[in-house]
Amino acid sequence: MPTITLPDGKTKSFDKPVTGLEVALSIGPGLAKAALACKIDGEIRDLSTVIDRDCKVALITQPKPGQPTSPEALTLMRHSAAHVMAEAIQDVVGKDVLLAYGPPTDTGFFYDMYVPEGKKLSTELFAKIDARIAEIIKEDRPFTRYEQTSTEALARLHGEHNKYKVDNAERALGMPSSVYLGHKASPAPAVPGTQHPVLSFYATGVPGKNWEDLCRGPHVPTTGRIGAAKVMSLASSYWHGDENSDRLTRVYGTAFPTQQELDAYLNQLEEAKKRDHRVIGKHLRLFHIDEDVGQGLILWTPRGSIVRQELMNFIGAELKKQGYMQVFTPHIGRLELYKTSGHFPYYKDAQYPPVIERDSLDALCTSGCSCAEMVNRVEGVSARLAAGINERTGKETIAKDRIRPDDQLLEGYLLRPMNCPHHAKIFASSPHSYRDMPVRLAEFGTVYRWEQSGELNGMTRVRGFTQDDAHLFCTEDQIPAEVQGCLSLVKTIFKTLGMKDYRVRVGLRDPDSNKYTGAAESWDKAEAACIAAAESLGVSFSREPGEAAFYGPKIDFVVKDVIGREWQLGTVQVDYQMALRFDLSYVGPDNKPHRPIVIHRAPFGSFERFVGVLIEHFAGAFPMWLSPEQVRVLPISEKTNEYAAKVLAALHAAGVRASIDMGDDRIQGKIKVAADEKIPYMLIVGPRDAEADNVSVRARGAEKDLGAMPLAKFVDGVAAEIASRTATLGVKP
RNA sequence: GCCACCGUAGCUCAGUGGUAGAGCACUCCCUUGGUAAGGGAGAGGUCGUGGGUUCAAGUCCCACUGGUGGCUCCA
Numbered sequence: 128m129p130t131i132t133l134p135d136g137k138t139k140s141f142d143k144p145v146t147g148l149e150v151a152l153s154i155g156p157g158l159a160k161a162a163l164a165c166k167i168d169g170e171i172r173d174l175s176t177v178i179d180r181d182c183k184v185a186l187i188t189q190p191k192p193g194q195p196t197s198p199e200a201l202t203l204m205r206h207s208a209a210h211v212m213a214e215a216i217q218d219v220v221g222k223d224v225l226l227a228y229g230p231p232t233d234t235g236f237f238y239d240m241y242v243p244e245g246k247k248l249s250t251e252l253f254a255k256i257d258a259r260i261a262e263i264i265k266e267d268r269p270f271t272r273y274e275q276t277s278t279e280a281l282a283r284l285h286g287e288h289n290k291y292k293v294d295n296a297e298r299a300l301g302m303p304s305s306v307y308l309g310h311k312a313s314p315a316p317a318v319p320g321t322q323h324p325v326l327s328f329y330a331t332g333v334p335g336k337n338w339e340d341l342c343r344g345p346h347v348p349t350t351g352r353i354g355a356a357k358v359m360s361l362a363s364s365y366w367h368g369d370e371n372s373d374r375l376t377r378v379y380g381t382a383f384p385t386q387q388e389l390d391a392y393l394n395q396l397e398e399a400k401k402r403d404h405r406v407i408g409k410h411l412r413l414f415h416i417d418e419d420v421g422q423g424l425i426l427w428t429p430r431g432s433i434v435r436q437e438l439m440n441f442i443g444a445e446l447k448k449q450g451y452m453q454v455f456t457p458h459i460g461r462l463e464l465y466k467t468s469g470h471f472p473y474y475k476d477a478q479y480p481p482v483i484e485r486d487s488l489d490a491l492c493t494s495g496c497s498c499a500e501m502v503n504r505v506e507g508v509s510a511r512l513a514a515g516i517n518e519r520t521g522k523e524t525i526a527k528d529r530i531r532p533d534d535q536l537l538e539g540y541l542l543r544p545m546n547c548p549h550h551a552k553i554f555a556s557s558p559h560s561y562r563d564m565p566v567r568l569a570e571f572g573t574v575y576r577w578e579q580s581g582e583l584n585g586m587t588r589v590r591g592f593t594q595d596d597a598h599l600f601c602t603e604d605q606i607p608a609e610v611q612g613c614l615s616l617v618k619t620i621f622k623t624l625g626m627k628d629y630r631v632r633v634g635l636r637d638p639d640s641n642k643y644t645g646a647a648e649s650w651d652k653a654e655a656a657c658i659a660a661a662e663s664l665g666v667s668f669s670r671e672p673g674e675a676a677f678y679g680p681k682i683d684f685v686v687k688d689v690i691g692r693e694w695q696l697g698t699v700q701v702d703y704q705m706a707l708r709f710d711l712s713y714v715g716p717d718n719k720p721h722r723p724i725v726i727h728r729a730p731f732g733s734f735e736r737f738v739g740v741l742i743e744h745f746a747g748a749f750p751m752w753l754s755p756e757q758v759r760v761l762p763i764s765e766k767t768n769e770y771a772a773k774v775l776a777a778l779h780a781a782g783v784r785a786s787i788d789m790g791d792d793r794i795q796g797k798i799k800v801a802a803d804e805k806i807p808y809m810l811i812v813g814p815r816d817a818e819a820d821n822v823s824v825r826a827r828g829a830e831k832d833l834g835a836m837p838l839a840k841f842v843d844g845v846a847a848e849i850a851s852r853t854a855t856l857g858v859k860p
Numbered sequence: 861g862c863c864a865c866c867g868u869a870g871c872u873c874a875g876u877g878g879u880a881g882a883g884c885a886c887u888c889c890c891u892u893g894g895u896a897a898g899g900g901a902g903a904g905g906u907c908g909u910g911g912g913u914u915c916a917a918g919u920c921c922c923a924c925u926g927g928u929g930g931c932u933c934c935a
Binding site: 237242247248249250251359360361362363364365368369370374375376377379405409410416418422468469470473474476477544545576578579580581582583584588676677678690695761763764765766791792793794795796797798799800801802803809811813814815816823825830831832 | 861862863864865871890891892893894895896897898908925926927928929930931932933934935
């Protein structure tokens with residue numbers, strides 16, 4: 128007879144098995160009414176679960192109005208809402224829509240489904256689906272769990288001709304999938320509690336009568352407990368995330384305990400859109416993307432260029448302090464270079480097509496060479512390089528028919544996908560002693576990558592971008608100190624900009640994979656160095672096995688944009704591969720050649736992505752040192768234009784970026800315009816100010832002006848503020 | 861690349877088959893005004909591109925192109 132321990136430590140004994148709901152009832156009717164599910168020894172279960180053994184029980188409840196909902200309760204509701212949405216979609220679109228997989232997410236839930244040929248699921252149907260969802264919620268039907276033996280259940284699912292559910296069931300049973308034919312046949316999920324000889328179903332109402340779905344659960348007691356749910360958007364997805372497998376339609380939705388909370392969430396999404404860097408970037412004229420120039424190619428307008436230039440100055444100064452040497456290299460290089468580095472042709476799908484010399488192309492065309500042959504001549508790996516690459520990578524085996532005599536290869540150039548080959552060549556261009564190490568070569572290097580069109584996104588995912596790149600050529604012993612140095616740079620940058628909301632990811636090797644190059648012992652040391660460096664940051668970080676590059680471990684800095692998407696910014700990567708490929712060496716104390724280790728690092732990542740994220744971080748209101756326009760002078764009327772010009776001249780002389788609004792608007796209008804443009808300081812000048820050589824200062828965000836102060840004092844104040852790179856506006860009369 | 865939606869004036873958007881619209885911005889005029897938009901006039905568009913249906917297409921159909929959200933990818 129079960130004795131139940133409650134979260135407060137109290138125990139309750141029952142003389143017969145009880146359900147979670149009965150446990151709640153025994154504590155109080157209010158609790159029973161608010162309960163959504165129970166947690167039995169830490170596992171969330173339906174309220175109807177029968178408890179027949181001693182255990183710990185906690186209840187998951189719907190909060191009182193105004194109280195925040197626990198993440199567990201939200202997840203539960205949203206998982207249940209996914210069922211309701213699926214039922215609504217089948218009612219609206221057709222019962223022949225095949226359901227695949229419908230889990231809760233951080234912000235709601237989705238359901239992947241196969242929409243048969245001839246049927247269409249489009250946003251036009253959302254209103255109908257939402258209405259049906261509301262009806263089902265109003266009907267307040269119970270979520271009824273029942274179990275069937277695996278044999279019965281599988282026979283039934285086969286009978287329903289839903290291969291996705293059959294697959295789900297087989298995976299839940301720990302069976303090898305019989306229907307999934309994708310390329311990455313992953314093993315059945317080893318989730319505790321899923322490997323039962325029985326499968327569970329949930330009817331939204333009465334089994335056999337109402338809508339049902341194969342599901343592990345748990346669910347809220349009735350549909351009425353969902354509160355408010357809404358279909359959000361449509362997307363395509365791949366079954367099991369495998370692009371070679373079936374394409375499914377993914378329907379996103381969200382649910383909240385109350386309509387008010389749902390409305391608040393939708394409102395919040397609207398507000399976030401206003402902070403979007405693409406919206407602000409257009410409004411503040413920071414950058415432009417032109418379809419005639421090309422997708423994903425950023426044109427930095429004068430104002431945006433100021434932000435970028437200031438960041439470049441800032442990091443350039445930090446690099447000097449850390450002993451970096453500046454280099455400049457071109458944006459393209461010979462194909463051969465990238466064959467040596469391994470970037471071509473293996474990653475050719477992610478690159479702009481090669482630039483082939485005209486004479487070679489002409490000659491081939493004249494001789495009637497086919498396109499396929501031409502491609503082979505471009506991509507074909509040279510006989511000279513082939514052996515070396517095979518030896519070193521192990522994995523990247525080159526098909527024999529791709530290896531051509533060097534004299535048959537087509538000459539060409541590649542827009543560079545990375546800067547490292549150029550830097551490797553600079554390192555190799557002169558001899559190095561261990562006494563010179565580390566050699567730190569820095570360049571704001573522009574690279575080009577052929578990102579998939581569907582992935583492009585404003586400034587955060589582009590096809591041409593400039594990294595604040597550097598390569599540190601060092602000895603193995605120097606790795607810890609150099610990685611440390613890189614991280615302190617990142618820390619300085621984030622601190623200066625007031626960015627606190629980032630996460631750190633340490634990518635380690637997957638112990639079960641053999642795709643990695645370099646000795647296990649070296650990897651251990653490098654991984655230890657990365658972890659130690661991350662620890663010294665004083666920020667929480669995650670160790671992610673399998674996330675290392677094939678050539679070494681790495682540390683990434685990840686931030687979120689306004690709509691919650693994560694973007695990788697800075698990265699520090701240890702590389703054992705590059706020095707081998709380029710046969711780099713330095714002379715050690717033993718007077719023998721040694722392989723350097725290369726550390727790639729880019730604390731901003733790229734200026735494009737970083738500025739995109741910065742625009743959202745500041746919502747366009749940049750700190751003084753980054754603001755494209757730092758001060759705007761607003762004469763009250765034409766009568767003060769002359770004095771205003773004098774004020775402007777004084778600001779310019781002090782190196783302040785300032786302009787003057789001599790329009791015939793009234794002062795209210797000029798203030799409104801300058802406020803919309805997020806100008807840090809407005810200087811309102813009228814006859815009163817002109818007489819006393821004063822300016823009336825109005826700082827961004829202030830309700831009204833801060834009062835008058837002498838012009839000279841203001842100029843000194845802002846100049847100091849700019850030089851100090853502070854994130855807040857500090858000049859006051 | 862895949863699925864859905866979208867593309868009308870510099871910007872934000874209205875316009876469901878019958879003579880292309882509004883607000884802001886821009887130009888000019890009036891206003892000379894002390895803290896989040898005073899008033900008036902004007903100029904500005906082959907409705908993303910190309911085909912098709914129709915007496916008639918911004919509107920319906922097809923293809924392409926660009927964008928948005930998500931999926932996959934990210935050396």
